[in-house]
Amino acid sequence: xxxxxxxxxxxxxxxxxxxxxMARGRFVHAMDDIGFSLGAGESLALVGxxxxxxxxxxxxxxxxxxxxxxxxxxxxxxxAAFRSRAEALRYRKKVQLIFQDPFGSxxxxxTIRQILERPILIHGLAKGKDELEARLxxxxxxxxxxxxxxxxxxxxxxxxxxxxxxxxxxxxFAVEPEIILADEPTSMLDVSIRMxxxxxxxxxxxxxxxxxxxxxxxxxGARYMCSRIAVMYAGMIMEIGPTDEVIQGAVHPYVRLLKxxxxxxxxxxxxxxxxxxxxxxxxxxxPSGCRFHPRCPYATGGCSAAVPALRDIGGxxxxxxxxA
Amino acid sequence: MIRDFLKTLVSNRKSLAGxxxxxxxxxxAVLAPLLAPYAPKEDKTVRIVPIGEAAKTEERIAEEYPSDxxxxxxxxxxxxxxxxxxxxxxxxxxxxxxxxxxxxNQAGHDILSQLLYGARVSLSVGLATGLFITLISLxxxxxxxxxxxxxxxxxxxxxxxxxxxxxxPLMIVIAAYxxxxxxxPIVLILGxxxxxxxxxxxxxxxxxxxxxxxxxxxxxxxxxxxFVVFREILPNMISIVMAEFFSASMSAILGEATLEFIGLGxxxxxxxxxxxxxxxxxxxxxxxxxxWFLPPGLCIALVGTSFVLINFAIDEISNPRxxxx
Amino acid sequence: xxxxxxxxxxxxxAGYGTKKGFVRAVDGVSFRLGKGRFLGIAGxxxxxxxxxxxxxxxxxxxxxxxxxxxxxxxxEDLATLEPEAMNGRRxxxxxxxxxxxxxxxxxxLSVGEQLTDAVHAHRKVSRPEAVDLAVEMLRLVDINxxxxxxxxxxxxxxxxxxxxIAMALILKPxxxxxxxxxxxxxxxVQRSIIEKIDDLRKELGFSVIFITHDLSxxxxxxxxxxxxxAGRICEYGRSRELFDCPEHPYTEGLMNSFxxxxxxxxxxxxxxxxxxxxxxxxxxCRFAPRCPRAEADCxxxxxxxxxLGDGRLCACPLGGRARxxxxx
Numbered sequence: 001x002x003x004x005x006x007x008x009x010x011x012x013x014x015x016x017x018x019x020x021x022m023a024r025g026r027f028v029h030a031m032d033d034i035g036f037s038l039g040a041g042e043s044l045a046l047v048g049x050x051x052x053x054x055x056x057x058x059x060x061x062x063x064x065x066x067x068x069x070x071x072x073x074x075x076x077x078x079x080a081a082f083r084s085r086a087e088a089l090r091y092r093k094k095v096q097l098i099f100q101d102p103f104g105s106x107x108x109x110x111t112i113r114q115i116l117e118r119p120i121l122i123h124g125l126a127k128g129k130d131e132l133e134a135r136l137x138x139x140x141x142x143x144x145x146x147x148x149x150x151x152x153x154x155x156x157x158x159x160x161x162x163x164x165x166x167x168x169x170x171x172x173f174a175v176e177p178e179i180i181l182a183d184e185p186t187s188m189l190d191v192s193i194r195m196x197x198x199x200x201x202x203x204x205x206x207x208x209x210x211x212x213x214x215x216x217x218x219x220x221g222a223r224y225m226c227s228r229i230a231v232m233y234a235g236m237i238m239e240i241g242p243t244d245e246v247i248q249g250a251v252h253p254y255v256r257l258l259k260x261x262x263x264x265x266x267x268x269x270x271x272x273x274x275x276x277x278x279x280x281x282x283x284x285x286x287p288s289g290c291r292f293h294p295r296c297p298y299a300t301g302g303c304s305a306a307v308p309a310l311r312d313i314g315g316x317x318x319x320x321x322x323x324a
Numbered sequence: 325m326i327r328d329f330l331k332t333l334v335s336n337r338k339s340l341a342g343x344x345x346x347x348x349x350x351x352x353a354v355l356a357p358l359l360a361p362y363a364p365k366e367d368k369t370v371r372i373v374p375i376g377e378a379a380k381t382e383e384r385i386a387e388e389y390p391s392d393x394x395x396x397x398x399x400x401x402x403x404x405x406x407x408x409x410x411x412x413x414x415x416x417x418x419x420x421x422x423x424x425x426x427x428x429n430q431a432g433h434d435i436l437s438q439l440l441y442g443a444r445v446s447l448s449v450g451l452a453t454g455l456f457i458t459l460i461s462l463x464x465x466x467x468x469x470x471x472x473x474x475x476x477x478x479x480x481x482x483x484x485x486x487x488x489x490x491x492x493p494l495m496i497v498i499a500a501y502x503x504x505x506x507x508x509p510i511v512l513i514l515g516x517x518x519x520x521x522x523x524x525x526x527x528x529x530x531x532x533x534x535x536x537x538x539x540x541x542x543x544x545x546x547x548x549x550x551f552v553v554f555r556e557i558l559p560n561m562i563s564i565v566m567a568e569f570f571s572a573s574m575s576a577i578l579g580e581a582t583l584e585f586i587g588l589g590x591x592x593x594x595x596x597x598x599x600x601x602x603x604x605x606x607x608x609x610x611x612x613x614x615x616w617f618l619p620p621g622l623c624i625a626l627v628g629t630s631f632v633l634i635n636f637a638i639d640e641i642s643n644p645r646x647x648x649x
Numbered sequence: 650x651x652x653x654x655x656x657x658x659x660x661x662x663a664g665y666g667t668k669k670g671f672v673r674a675v676d677g678v679s680f681r682l683g684k685g686r687f688l689g690i691a692g693x694x695x696x697x698x699x700x701x702x703x704x705x706x707x708x709x710x711x712x713x714x715x716x717x718x719x720x721x722x723x724x725e726d727l728a729t730l731e732p733e734a735m736n737g738r739r740x741x742x743x744x745x746x747x748x749x750x751x752x753x754x755x756x757x758l759s760v761g762e763q764l765t766d767a768v769h770a771h772r773k774v775s776r777p778e779a780v781d782l783a784v785e786m787l788r789l790v791d792i793n794x795x796x797x798x799x800x801x802x803x804x805x806x807x808x809x810x811x812x813x814i815a816m817a818l819i820l821k822p823x824x825x826x827x828x829x830x831x832x833x834x835x836x837x838v839q840r841s842i843i844e845k846i847d848d849l850r851k852e853l854g855f856s857v858i859f860i861t862h863d864l865s866x867x868x869x870x871x872x873x874x875x876x877x878x879a880g881r882i883c884e885y886g887r888s889r890e891l892f893d894c895p896e897h898p899y900t901e902g903l904m905n906s907f908x909x910x911x912x913x914x915x916x917x918x919x920x921x922x923x924x925x926x927x928x929x930x931x932x933x934c935r936f937a938p939r940c941p942r943a944e945a946d947c948x949x950x951x952x953x954x955x956x957l958g959d960g961r962l963c964a965c966p967l968g969g970r971a972r973x974x975x976x977x
Binding site: 191192221224258261262271279 | 836840862906910917
Binding site: 062063064085088089092093096097099101104105106107108109110118119122123168171175 | 536537538540541542543544545546547548555556559560562
């Protein structure tokens with residue numbers, strides 16, 4: 001059995017083959033040995049910079065891509081290629097994806113009503129026009145867009161960025177999913193709007209009991225939203241565990257670097273120089289062994305030879321480093 | 325959305341000019357029977373004038389059935405009318421005059437009337453071909469862009485090959501073999517040689533839209549493929565499809581004129597292109613009969629220009645950055 | 650604290666003309682920047698901070714203009730300067746690093762060519778001298794000299810940004826204006842760029858105006874902070890003090906919009922509503938519609954930027970002390 005997890009990944013690998021004459025046999029190593037679990041009603045943050053593979057992870061879980069190997073288990077069922085439309089629909093009702101671009105995620109030629117109706121109609125969640133109407137209004141109120149009638153008849157370009165993102169979130173919740181994959185939902189919003197949207201997401205989680213996989217590059221945001229954090233670098237998970245264990249008690253040098261580089265004005269301490277060297281590697285030819293070793297101040301000879309395994313250092317805190 | 329679209333079309337000065345020009349020609353074509361002084365192929369006027377009175381003639385008994393009680397006689401009477409039929413042949417290759425504002429061609433047909441009736445053929449062939457090309461290219465673009473994979477490879481390959489083949493020689497070769505009458509062959513020929521370019525353009529648009537977030541969201545919600553294509557992608561392509569339609573129509577009008585000019589169309593049909601053909605074969609250019617070849621050429625150019633002007637506004641709609649502040 | 654003002658902006662009004670009227674993106678902004686100081690200008694999109702930067706550099710686009718006010722750079726008013734004279738000032742005395750530097754670099758010219766172009770445009774030097782300057786600047790930003798021949802697409806985002814900085818500093822200006830230079834970069838690269846700017850500032854002695862929406866970053870790196878809202882400065886002061894004791898409700902709301910990396914995890918307030926349309930801004934205080942402490946007068950009287958003493962300016966008459974620390 002799956003131990004009651006809403007979502008569980010085990011050793012998932014996803015490599016994208018490069019097309020073209022010059023690129024035969026080369027791959028983008030987007031995901032390697034990705035494994036984590038997400039309990040019902042729990043929130044897990046997937047933190048990483050660009051090129052870490054976090055968006056690909058969300059896409060694989062949302063079944064926009066098939067993974068190459070490993071297993072993705074949702075509600076105890078291992079998912080594979082959909083064999084029927086009914087199976088696909090059932091899955092799509094359980095797992096929903098919210099993108100970061102509030103404008104790009106909404107079809108500019110559709111009204112808000114049309115946009116929100118689709119998921120409800122596809123999954124047959126309303127019998128009759130009255131129930132449909134009631135559901136539309138309810139979900140708009142829950143994301144803070146009221147009076148609902150005002151918003152239903154508008155087009156996306158008539159709404160502000162924050163409002164559009166709320167519509168996106170409303171759409172995600174309209175099918176009553178169990179798992180929401182939120183890919184940087186606030187990074188394209190104005191600063192003063194972000195907190196409102198984050199708080200609204202926290203409220204919705206409480207009310208609806210969904211699990212969140214919260215993808216972000218912002219460590220502080222991840223800390224605010226989630227009880228557990230997984231840090232990804234160049235396609236692999238480097239450290240995972242309860243939020244403050246990973247942040248305050250970071251073991252992996254990359255996680256320590258990320259923490260040192262993230263702004264934290266409230267700490268009131270003078271910042272120590274970070275002086276990081278190197279850059280995020282390309283996923284096409286990642287470094288051998290531990291992918292962080294070219295930049296790591298503690299790297300030894302063995303670090304380039306073999307990929308360290310994720311080791312449990314207690315309390316659900318796992319680290320992929322020889323220092324653990 | 326459609327309202328915004330139409331509003332932008334009308335508010336933009338260039339496209340307004342284009343619409344007016346096009347509208348003018350469409351009206352001229354529709355009202356041709358009313359506006360044209362003659363029928364397009366009329367080369368003579370016939371006047372019939374009766375002379376004198378209607379003369380009565382004799383009565384003749386045709387049949388007789390006598391009997392004792394009753395006589396039945398059938399009479400036949402014929403009336404003879406004398407009249408004069410005056411056939412005035414229209415002047416051949418005449419210069420412009422009050423009877424013939426644009427002169428006449430080699431068979432005495434009034435050129436102005438030909439121009440007006442010819443508008444019907446030229447415009448309808450042009451627009452019909454434009455529609456035909458747009459439908460073919462849109463279908464191929466949607467299939468190849470959205471489905472990708474082998475379908476895309478095959479369609480792209482065929483498209484690229486067709487693009488490389490020079491259009492005009494191809495048209496000429498096909499036209500030389502076609503034996504159908506009327507203008508349908510022209511529509512087909514132009515359609516079959518004109519679809520590759522719009523297909524490429526529309527295909528790129530489909531590819532771009534396919535990767536937009538809202539399409540991926542739609543798939544993630546469980547939307548079926550036909551729905552995604554027609555509800556999500558297609559509505560966002562309307563302006564570029566319309567632009568391609570106008571471009572295709574413009575090339576069709578020019579292409580049709582070209583084919584007819586070189587004699588590969590049906591020279592019995594009256595259209596702007598055939599007027600030019602007859603003008604050319606009858607030495608109008610050499611003799612300087614500008615009233616013969618200039619008007620149809622001008623009409624073709626103006627209609628083409630109107631399409632381009634309309635396309636300016638469509639460009640602005642699809643690319644908001646081009647809009648004037 | 651140096652009282653020799655490098656830059657003094659007084660009552661600057663700038664904006665752009667639209668079909669519906671003149672939009673005052675910068676509506677009466679005043680501040681002082683000392684020599685070698687680091688001023689951060691924080692605000693959300695549409696608050697006018699970019700327009701302010703471009704106005705100071707006199708790089709506004711065709712339909713934008715400076716309406717009134719003074720920009721005193723080393724005593725000279727830039728707002729009324731002739732274009733010729735301004736060209737002479739630009740890059741030699743003040744330079745700018747633009748937003749999305751990735752697209753500010755010409756893709757068909759090599760890095761070396763773009764750097765030497767910048768030199769030749771303002772100084773009469775020989776080619777070898779210009780190349781030497783370019784090499785020196787690249788070294789200062791930790792880029793190898795053999796990158797002179799590289800094209801922009803061969804560089805990573807962080808490197809391109811550093812090239813932009815090198816280009817801006819190549820003539821050793823006294824003022825560097827940076828418009829959201831790190832927004833598109835990853836966290837670690839962002840930190841390294843910031844640290845590099847700081848090092849260069851200490852080495853070359855220029856003043857910096859750093860414009861961004863990321864307030865949490867600014868608090869750590871800037872000496873003074875100006876908070877802009879809807880075209881106006883609503884608070885100004887030393888960064889650390891502003892963070893610990895914000896006076897203006899907007900500043901307070903902003904400080905309450907950034908999740909923390911340390912300390913207890915508690916629900917934060919954020920700010921309700923959204924920024925006003927600058928074509929028809931709300932009457933009186935522009936923040937009043939969103940302000941939790943607004944009173945009736947706030948929508949009637951336009952507040953002035955008041956000097957609260959000790960280097961703090963605040964445009965809110967209600968400014969009450971808000972303590973940070975334990976109560977969060």
